[in-house]
Amino acid sequence: MELIYIIIIPALLAGLSLIPAHRKFASLVTILGTLVVFILSLNIAFSAADGMEVVAVKNWISCDSLGALVLLLVAFVGFTAAIFSMGYIEKNVEEKNQRKIRHYYAQYNLFLLSMLAVPIISQVALVWIAVELTTLMSVFLVSFKNTPEALEASWKYIVLTCMGAAFALLGIFILYWGTSIPGHEKFTWAGLIVASPNIPPALLKTAFVFVLIGFGTKVGLVPLHTWLPDAHSQAPSPVCALLSGVETTTVLYAILRLLPVLKIHPSIGAETWLIVFGIISVGVAAFLIIQVKDYKRLFAFSTIEHMGIIMVAAGLGGYGSHYGATLQIVSHAITKSFCFFAAGIALLFVGRQDIASVRGLIRTSPVAAIALITGGLAIAGAPPFAVFLSEIMILKSGLVNGQYITTGLLALFIIIAFCGILFPINRMVFGKPTEYSEKTNLSVTNIFALVVAAVPVILLGFYVPRPLQELLRQAAASLGR
């Protein structure tokens, strides 16, 4: 029943946000609603960690461990980003344009709804629609600033991801064809696994390639990534946190779901596809990070890098690397959203996005500086943060599997990206400060959101709570066969 509430609440919130009430009404209602959604998902995650599949409508709406993990992340980032939006959006709207703020919250909730729907829908064709809706609901959030750059970014975003969606649609049709050949298996993720031994490998392979290309566009796999840094740098920071932190993850989740289906036919070589695409993404992103001149783009490229790492980890196979992959999914989502909050605060303070114009932030705005350096260290993979743990785990299991070349390349690219992220952030934070004409007072909500988002970033580096560990373990097991 909780699953139904999770769908209903954001839909209600979207409607409530449009009511022209007090100017803080929409934001407060959204924060409260997303908090409820977060608590409900926490509850579902606990049940899933006990090994129970939460079912609301059999074969249509249900949630197992992997789904619960993604659901939890979406709900958490949705909640923190809602808090962050409260102070941020008002400062970014000309003369307190109330209508624009209300529209922002309505779209924010619809976007959240579409992302929450992906992990809890078990009918594959409907998952495709939910993924497509995540794009359509977020286009106007990306173009929120209404500058020529933001409009350009959102146009590229919608065109490329809709092209991808059409490819994925054909892949889904072929998958359906596959399940209908052997018998009357239901077209759900579980049904696909049951039917997979009887599906001709040629069908599975073609379907997988179409889905990989199609959804890969949304994840930001390298030849198809060109929209990602644009959209993720032009959107308002709380939206960036959602786009970069969890939207990519939810779509990657849909790809990873096919992994156990494909493993039955080793001739398809699904793992190789994932590793090759993943390594190329990590490598290209690492070299693009070096030349970046805009700090929000920096974090956007780092998203491409992390998606690549997760793909490689999923492709390496074996329980160890799958556990690493699921841990990386968690650590990336929480850290990246924190990074974008930090970037948002820096942007509020400085008013410019290019790295060169920011120096010595530690003197002028200690909050922004500490947040940026923490986020930078955490996302680059420095100890003692969560990303470090998951990356080490992936590299270690790569060595155990005997994939020396892949592991070596991965380690090299991670180190390049590490330097590429930390040098510019170091320059922004330390050094001789530049003067800024306008001083903005940060709202309490911004700092509060930052603190809430920082809790798991710091905590997970030292200690993974027992239920989460259990959830990760089961999710990792469900990636294998």
Added chain:
Amino acid sequence: MQDYNVVFSVLTKIDALTGGLFILTAFGIIAMRQVLASLNIFVFQSILLAASAFVLGYQHSSIHLFVVAGITVVIKTILIPYLLKRIISKEVYARREISQVLNIPTSLLIAVALVIFAYFISSPLSNVTDEIFVKLNLPIGVAGLLLGGYVVIVRREAVPQVIGILSMENGAFFAGISIAPDLPLIAELAAAFDVLIIVLVMGILTRRIHERIGTTEVGRLTSLREE
């Protein structure tokens, strides 16, 4: 039995004819310079999709496919052209697109190569079944998908790019109705609804770009890129 065979062969012929025309319309969208003309060809293509769905629905006696044919006609031939014309100003349609990334003869040659590639992709798939309709529809659908994608890449105007995406979906559905005739109806309805949202969102975005930047040549917007 005799009757059945006659009906079957007639149905196959009708479907083959629709398929051939479908490919032609996909080429037509590439070859047209006038924005309005490519919209009209898209409408014709959608009618062909509906016709094929109708034929297949009759063959499989599947109510789903009749519904698909119905919603395709309503949404793609009536609602979408109406919405696009409503949202985006007249001036955009009157425009003749001079500059494409590649000129039209080259484009058509590449399109031929794409069609051959589509047959190459789909032949291992068609081999798993003996059903004639799959063998007809699947390669044509894949070709429609690829040609639509090609349109999006070479066109610089906003509306032709939207039409390219819609014709990609048409291609996917043209293949889909043959290989997945009994997909749950709710999924098909949602997909149709989804196409409608795509058009709405892209239409409104085009209007904003037109108002803010003063052009709908989205291919020329390149302020965001790596140096």
